[in-house]
Amino acid sequence: MARIAVIGAGMGALAAAARLAVAGHRVAVYERTDTYGGALRRFERDGFSFDTGPGLLPLPAVYRDLFVKTGKEPLERCVELVQVDPSSRHVFADGTRVSLPNASRAGVVAALDEALGPGAGQRWGDFLVRAREAWDRTRRPLLEEPLWPNWQVLAEREPYPSVPHKRLLRTRRAGTLAEVGAWELRDPRLTALLEGYALAQGLDPRVTPASTAVLPYMEHAFGIWYVRGGMRELARAVYERCVARRVEFRFGAEVTGVLEKDGRASGVELADGTVAEADSVVAGVAPGVLDRLAAGHAVRGDGEVPAQRATASRLTVLLALRGARPEGTAHRTVVHTQDREAELAALFGTAAGNAHPTVTVLRPDDPHLAPADHESVTLTAAVPARPDESYGALAEDMISAAERAVPGLRDRLLWHEVRTPAHIAEATGAAGGAVPVPALAAAGGRLLHPSNSTRVPGLFTVGGWAHPGGGLPHAGMSGALVAGLIVEGPDFRGSR
Structure with missing residues (x-):
């Protein structure tokens, strides 16, 4: 039985802790805040409840596997999973609206043809076929296996099989997501649909590789899910699974250093001066924090x-509305920007704020979230990771955008709460409140994340800032990969 010290109680760290405890190790988690879950937080006021982190769960198989591997109770006995249908409703700049069914390629094709005109659905369907090929080529190395030592192969090769396109007397292939939209989808509304997946991650579609096509493919192929009571319930379930497996938790325990002995990580030092010895240390922290904790040691x-x-980062506006949620309301509506260039310039350029952003409106059909005959609504938009910026005007812009999806919104509004990048920074420790993106191939490795192993024997990294990157499924897989590396050693080749 080895002693494992886990720094942080984010979802990746919790997943690793549960798996390591089941393998027979003695695991202690040290979390500087007073709760678990990392970015999966909850805000409550006046009987209203809101998720302030991710609001939906793609690829739930990752957490089903976690619960199967760590105990007799499956995930569905610990939380109520609800498949969201339609998976999303879209309001485009020209006023066109379309609802897309969950996990049904044929249904999506039919819906797009009806809303956007004949041929639109077929072009999107053909794109999903190509996206599946990119998924098949990268699924294991980017989600289920430790990062390859020859990771440059993933950085150099574009797995998306783009269609040849004649331009200026030359035949070219799309290398970016924006080019896929312009050359292969050939409809500004389909392009907005595609680019919305990048924008939701804070990625610039003009430079993001075509391999980002795997993000919409994952959703269309495996569906999108909600946890009844809010996504915070998933964090609760994973935490309780850890407790049931005798993982020790110490909240309000800030780690100030990773100790080394004989060239190997040997424990952690806490802010109160105490030392916790360990045979291995798992760090679920942002890169700058890890560098500080390992001062004097070359981690990479x-x-x-x-x-x-x-x-x-992400700006979240929480709306408490009087009046019940209308029958037939979509759980998720994406209100696309009416000025793409202004949005991109504000988010990825030098302009302050974020002009007319693409806004995701979440309206769960969940009585646990609001008093009777009231409704909790959450708005999110990508913003620059600048925690000291004032976001009041942008929050108002987001509410105005949401009115295109929620008629009479301002007349129903009781109050609203704004959660800024500063709140994310406080919860996760990430500089500026930055939100990590999922690992993606190509782009010279710019969107890959560091290996879960480090140059310091016995020191491992887990969570969104380590391989395979940000997002709930990826965090869960990072926990599985770290546990595999510790239990099976450096010959571990990934999840089966």
Whole structure:
């Protein structure tokens, strides 16, 4: 039985802790805040309840596997999973609206043809076929296996099989998501649909590789899910599974250093001066925090994937509305920007704020979230990772955009609460409140994340800032990969 010290109680760290405890190790988690879940937080006021982190769950199989591998109770006995249908409703700049069914390629094709005109659905369907090929080529190395030592192969090869396109007397292939939209989808509304998946991650579609096509493919192929009571319930269930497996938790325990002995990680030092010895240390922290904790030790070496410095964050506006949720309301509506260029310039350029952003409106059909005959609504938009910026005007812009999806919104509004990048920074420790993106192939490795192993024997990294990157499924897989590396050693080749 080895002693494992886990720094942080984010979802990746919790997943690793549960798996390591089941393998017979003695696991202690040290969390500087007073609760678990990382970005999966909850805000409550006047009987209203809101998720302030991710509001939906793609690829629930990751957490089903976690619960199967760590106990007799499956995930569905611990939380109520609800498949969201339609998966999303879209309001485009020209006023066109379309609802897309969950996990049904044929249904999506038919819906797009009806809303956007004949041929639109077929073009999107053909795109999903190509996206599936990119998924099949990258699924294991980017989600289910430790990062390859020859990771440069993933950085150099574009797995998306783009269609040849004649341009200026030359035949070219799309290398970016924006080019896929312009050359293969050939409809500004389909392009907005595609680019929305990048924008939701804080990625610029003009430079994001075509391999980002795997993000819409994952959703269309495996569906999108909600946890009854709010996504915070998923964090609760994973935490309780850890407790049931005798993982020890210490909240309000800030780790100030990773100890080393004989060239190997040997424990952690806490802010109160106490030392916790360990045979291995698992760090679920942002890159800058890890560098500080391992001061004097070279965590990453030349030729390895460098720590990613994400520049985008998330602004969340929580709306308490009087009146019940109308029958037939979509759980998720994406209100696309009416000025794409202004949005991109504000988010990825030098302009302050974020002009007319694409806004995701979440309206769960969940009586646990609001008093009777009232409704909790959550708005999110990508913003630059600048926690000291004032976001009042942008929050008002988001509410105005949401009125296109929620008729009479301002007349129903009791109050609203704004959660800024500063709140994310406080919860996760990430500089600027930056939100990590999922690992993606191509782009010279710019969107890969560092290996879960480090140059310091016995020190491992887990969570959104380590391989395979940000997002709930990826966090869960990072926990599985770290547990595999510790239990089976460096010959571990990934999830089966």
